[in-house]
Amino acid sequence: MRLGVLEMNKYIIMGKNSQETAASMLNKPQNRREVTDPLAKAFGAKFVEFLYLNHPEFDFMCVVMAKKDEDIAAVSNLIYASGAFSTFNWYRAFEAEEWKNVYQLASNNMASYISAKQKAQED
Secondary structure (H helix, E strand, O other): OEEOOEEOEEEEEEEEEOHHHHHHHHHOOOOHHHHHHHHHHHOOOEEEEEEEOOOOOOOEEEEEEEOOHHHHHHHHHHHHHOOOEEEEEEEEEOOHHHHHHHHHHHHHOHHHOOOHHHHHHHO
16 A cells, blocks of 8 residues: 555554453553554554454454564564563455455466475376
């Protein structure tokens, strides 16, 4: 996706708040998007969505735009290390046209792949 002149990738971040974070939110409710926006900006990232969910395995999800995987990996490691989440994961997300291009690249190079089964049958 193009934002300004920089090429940005889309990421999905999901996590489960720790018991300590839930207790802190009960004692002092906070808009965590506002609180964490400066952190995202420090890593060159921008929130697209920032959502809380009623799911048993994760209760937080956001969609983020960033320049590279390393930026998201770094900020995710920082957040997870804080203890605020019992689980915290990130995934690169692709628009439909981008995913088509991924498969096109694979299709273009299919002839280069030899499976273990094919190799075993050659010998």
